[in-house]
């Protein structure tokens with residue numbers, strides 16, 4: 001079952017969600033402060049192109065996030081795809 005990490009915008013805590021369904025939710029309540037202002041961190045194991053595109057629109061820190069999390073060669077090539085898909089370039 002894939003594990004989806006979410007980061008809290010308020011306290012930066014990471015809440016992990018085990019999700020077996022087709023499409024994980026966009027937000028989960030933060031475990032630390034119960035804020036609903038969380039966003040899904042795109043990990044190598046939980047990667048969907050359409051979701052990543054959504055995140056790119058919502059989160060201006062997306063590039064930094066990707067740079068921090070994309071460490072494998074696979075993720076690096078996916079980053080190229082994302083760059084081409086980014087809506088505001």
Ligand SMILES: [Zn+2]
Nearest residue numbers: 008011030033
């Ligand atoms: Zn929080």
